[in-house]
Amino acid sequence: MRCKHWRQVPLDLAQEALQKAPSGCVDRAVQCQLSTHESDEHYGLLAELDTYGTALWLRWREDYVDLVALRDCPATGPGPDGEGCCLFAGHPEQHTWEGTPEEVPCTS
Numbered sequence: 009m010r011c012k013h014w015r016q017v018p019l020d021l022a023q024e025a026l027q028k029a030p031s032g033c034v035d036r037a038v039q040c041q042l043s044t045h046e047s048d049e050h051y052g053l054l055a056e057l058d059t060y061g062t063a064l065w066l067r068w069r070e071d072y073v074d075l076v077a078l079r080d081c082p083a084t085g086p087g088p089d090g091e092g093c094c095l096f097a098g099h100p101e102q103h104t105w106e107g108t109p110e111e112v113p114c115t116s
Contacts, residue, residue: 011040013050015068021075028064028077029055038066041095043102051096065096 016037017025025034038052052066054075061080066073079097084090085105093103 009044011042011044011050013040014038015040015050015052015066015073017054017066018073021066021073025054025064025066025075028057028075030058031055034064041104042099043104043106045101047100051099053094063096 040050054064081093083093091105
């Protein structure tokens with residue numbers, strides 16, 4: 009399960025992110041992309057950057073917020089079609105494919 013914390017992007021950081029985002033578009037609020045966790049540090053994805061394998065993230069704690077450019081997590085899931093992790097390198101907690109329910113096959 010994903011963390012349920014959301015954060016509005018402060019106007020000054022939103023303007024800075026718009027200048028860095030190749031698409032010229034960023035959300036005004038983001039949800040923490042980590043799995044449910046005990047830490048008070050959260051990360052919301054703002055934009056993929058021009059540099060291959062790097063993204064712009066909003067990082068926040070209770071009274072602190074900043075922008076960070078982080079490399080993508082290189083891990084891939086098990087199996088021949090291993091799904092890539094959608095988080096950043098060195099992230100805490102689980103990879104994005106871990107802890108998700110398996111598909112239940114249909115039976116007749």
